[in-house]
Every structure is written in structure tokens, then in C-alpha cells.
Amino acid sequence: MDRYPTVDEVADSARRLVSRYPETARLRRIGASRQGRPILMLSVGSGPRHVLVVAGPHPDEPVGGATALALAERVASGGGRSPATDPGLVTWDLVLCLDPDGAALSRYRPETPAAHTLAGYYGSVYRPMAAEQPEWAPITGAQLPESRALFDVIEERRPALQCSLHNVDAGGTWVQLTRDLPGLAAPFAASAAAHGIPVQDGTFDALYWENPSPGYYVLPPPGSTARLAAGSENIGASTWCAPAGYGGVTAIVEVPLWAADRAADPTPHPDPAGALRDLTGLVRDGGHRVTALFDKARAFLPPAADSPPRRVLEWMAEGLYDLVAASWEPLRRQSAALTTAQVCALDVVARRQPLRAAGLLAGLLETSRDPGAPALRRELDALFTAWCDDFTRALRLRRVPVADQVGHQCRTAVAAAESALG
Numbered sequence: 001m002d003r004y005p006t007v008d009e010v011a012d013s014a015r016r017l018v019s020r021y022p023e024t025a026r027l028r029r030i031g032a033s034r035q036g037r038p039i040l041m042l043s044v045g046s047g048p049r050h051v052l053v054v055a056g057p058h059p060d061e062p063v064g065g066a067t068a069l070a071l072a073e074r075v076a077s078g079g080g081r082s083p084a085t086d087p088g089l090v091t092w093d094l095v096l097c098l099d100p101d102g103a104a105l106s107r108y109r110p111e112t113p114a115a116h117t118l119a120g121y122y123g124s125v126y127r128p129m130a131a132e133q134p135e136w137a138p139i140t141g142a143q144l145p146e147s148r149a150l151f152d153v154i155e156e157r158r159p160a161l162q163c164s165l166h167n168v169d170a171g172g173t174w175v176q177l178t179r180d181l182p183g184l185a186a187p188f189a190a191s192a193a194a195h196g197i198p199v200q201d202g203t204f205d206a207l208y209w210e211n212p213s214p215g216y217y218v219l220p221p222p223g224s225t226a227r228l229a230a231g232s233e234n235i236g237a238s239t240w241c242a243p244a245g246y247g248g249v250t251a252i253v254e255v256p257l258w259a260a261d262r263a264a265d266p267t268p269h270p271d272p273a274g275a276l277r278d279l280t281g282l283v284r285d286g287g288h289r290v291t292a293l294f295d296k297a298r299a300f301l302p303p304a305a306d307s308p309p310r311r312v313l314e315w316m317a318e319g320l321y322d323l324v325a326a327s328w329e330p331l332r333r334q335s336a337a338l339t340t341a342q343v344c345a346l347d348v349v350a351r352r353q354p355l356r357a358a359g360l361l362a363g364l365l366e367t368s369r370d371p372g373a374p375a376l377r378r379e380l381d382a383l384f385t386a387w388c389d390d391f392t393r394a395l396r397l398r399r400v401p402v403a404d405q406v407g408h409q410c411r412t413a414v415a416a417a418e419s420a421l422g
Helices: 007-020 064-077 100-105 118-122 145-157 185-194 239-246 272-300 308-326 340-367 373-395 402-421
Strands: 025-032 038-044 049-054 090-095 161-171 174-177 210-213 216-218 249-259
Touching (some): 007 025, 007 038, 007 064, 038 145, 049 145, 118 373, 185 402, 249 402, 272 308, 272 373
Parallel strands (some): 049 161
Antiparallel strands (some): 025 038
16 A cells, blocks of 8 residues: 545445445445535444444545555454454444545645655645534534534444544654543554654644653543643534543544654753744744735635635634644743653644645635736745745654554554453
8 A cells, every 4th residue: 555545446445345245344325515425434343332433534634544444344354353343243333534525625646746745745735624624613613514424423323432533744643532541552552663653742732631651642521621722622512522422432543644753752852942932933924924925815816605725724814823822822831841742743733834824825826817826826835845845854754654554543443442342
């Protein structure tokens, strides 16, 4: 396996698996997207207990479909059988792509050489604003049919484990849990080591979550006053927390597209206060520079109502960069205790946000026929190229093979199921 399958390829592979294992596997439509695209779920096994796997929650995170297929094949074929993957005991329900509309908006082509470069990735992927992300939208109060489809499956299946499959663009691997699974930490770490993926010892996504071991984060209990992450105070409304109503737990498994070995470095950072100051400036300055170019292009870009990328750019321009930087303020009071890994995680975020915006704006400028678009595109391209080169060099990024991303997610999902099912 040397590339990510597309959404259509994942669906076709699922149909072929059902034809090979007709007594074990079933494929059905569990809902439709905002634009009417089918949301498909592949079920393997007939056991009374359920494990729910969610692929494609974010369209810029391409590994989930491949992992879902690998898990389905393992359960259906009997490979590496354990009680958690015995189809007579457990049914594995695999949502093949939760956001097919978002996937359709991406210009990312996994079969091309550019897909393996940072510039090729950020220049072509699409990531929705928070209110249009199916797992996250309920936090904002948005009601999406994709979210409803997942909530309905959770209510129907009442899974002991929900496993949400994610990519982080750069850094290391980690797992976030809505409840502690004591049997997971050791096999998770062993899997990461076997696949040559650094374990993220500190992550922006779970800055204030409980952290009993490296790369292992547990949601604080309800009512905790600790900040979770920027904008996530109402996380209990997300699809992640829905299985808890039936005694289940959710594991969010993150694997990096590009690894940064310092993401696993637990040594104290030599100048954390200076690093925080520099990274705060980096995210704000980069964001404001993209916003300035966006402002010049607003008059000839498609209206936000008709353009999801435009909506994302508007959302980011309205203060996202400052919100991200402000969420780090509590860290300033404990900066003396920050590790190299924790600073690395913030470094990735500081560079990621302007690059995401630049890639989206470049795509809009590319399709514009306005005579002012080419000059703005050249100015943007110069920034974009410099930022990608600096990102790769500063964090010494290396590409993680697709097979290792998939293998690690599979092993982690099975280990989580073994722990959750007891």
C-alpha cells in the first residue's frame, strides 16, 4: 500500500469484500450528506457487541478509509483472531466516510507525486470550518445530517467502543479517550515503535486533558474547569461523547502524515518562554498576511453562501489566529515546565493555520478570471512556498509511509476494542 484510496475506491473495495464474505459482511446506507451523497457503513460480524469505526471525519485526513478496509478484512478473514475481532462475538460497524461533501471539495490527488510533498498537500486539501465538521458541529449548535446519521447509528448499535480515525499533518501519534482504557497505553506505544512513528508527548488538541502516559490523553470529567482546547468547552455535545450514554467509550486515533521526532522528546525546552512568544507571533503574523491578501481578493471571489472554501477563509479571518494564540496564555504561566515535545506540538499548529488558509485562497485565485488574480496568486505562492520549506526544515519532517499509518491505526483500534470489551 503506497497511497490513500479515494472515497469511491473505498466504497468499491467494500462492495468487493461483501461479495467475498456474503455471510459475514453487509454494506448499507445510513444517511446522506448535505448535498445528497450517501454515507455508507460496512458491517462485519454478527456478534451482539459492537465496535463502531468512523473514517473520513475530516476531508484533509485521508488515512481512515484505508484503515477501515484493513480492519474489515481482518475481521472477515479471521486474520490475527482475538475475542475482539471474532465475528461471532463482536460486530464491527465501519462508517466509510463521514464527510463525503468535504472529500469532494478537496483537490488532493493521492496518486500524484505532489501528494507526497507538504506544498502538494496544503495546496490541495480542504478542511471545513468547525460548524461544518460532522463530529464537531454539534458543539457549535449546528445541525448537520452527517452528524445525525452518526448519532442514529450510535443509538442503534450502542457501541462499547467508537474509534474515530484521524490524521495530524505533522508531529507524532496519540490517542484521545473519553474514558480511560488502562489496557490500551502499552499496546499503543508498542505499535507506534513497531511502525517507526514518534509518540506525541504533548498535543495542542488535548493541552489540558489528563495525560497518564506519553501520547495517551483522557477527557477531564464533566464539570472540570480546565480549558480543553480553543473552542471546545462544550465537547460533551460532540459525537465523540455520545457512546458514553450507553456505557461506551470513544478513542480518537491520530497518526501523522509527516513525522517530527522531537514530538516525542520529553526533555525540558531550553527557552519555552521565548518559544511561546515566537510561535504566538508566527501564527498571528502568518494569519494576518494571508488575510491581507484575502481582503484584496474579496470583491471577485465567489460569495460565501456559494463557496465552502470562502466560508472557511471568512471564519479564519474573523479571529481564529488570535483565538489559537490566546488559548496558549495559560501555558505562559507554566512555561518553565514545557518540554521540547510540547513546544513542537504548538510549532506545528502555528505553522499549520496560515498554510491551510493560503492553500484554500490559492485554489480560489486559481479558478478566478479576474485580471487581478494572477498577481495576488504570485504573491501568495511566494509566501506559501517559503512557509512549507521552513516547516519541513525547522521540524525535520519525514514522510510516514501509508502502510505504517494504516498498520498503526489498525493495531491501536483492535487494542482499544480488546480493552473496552474486556
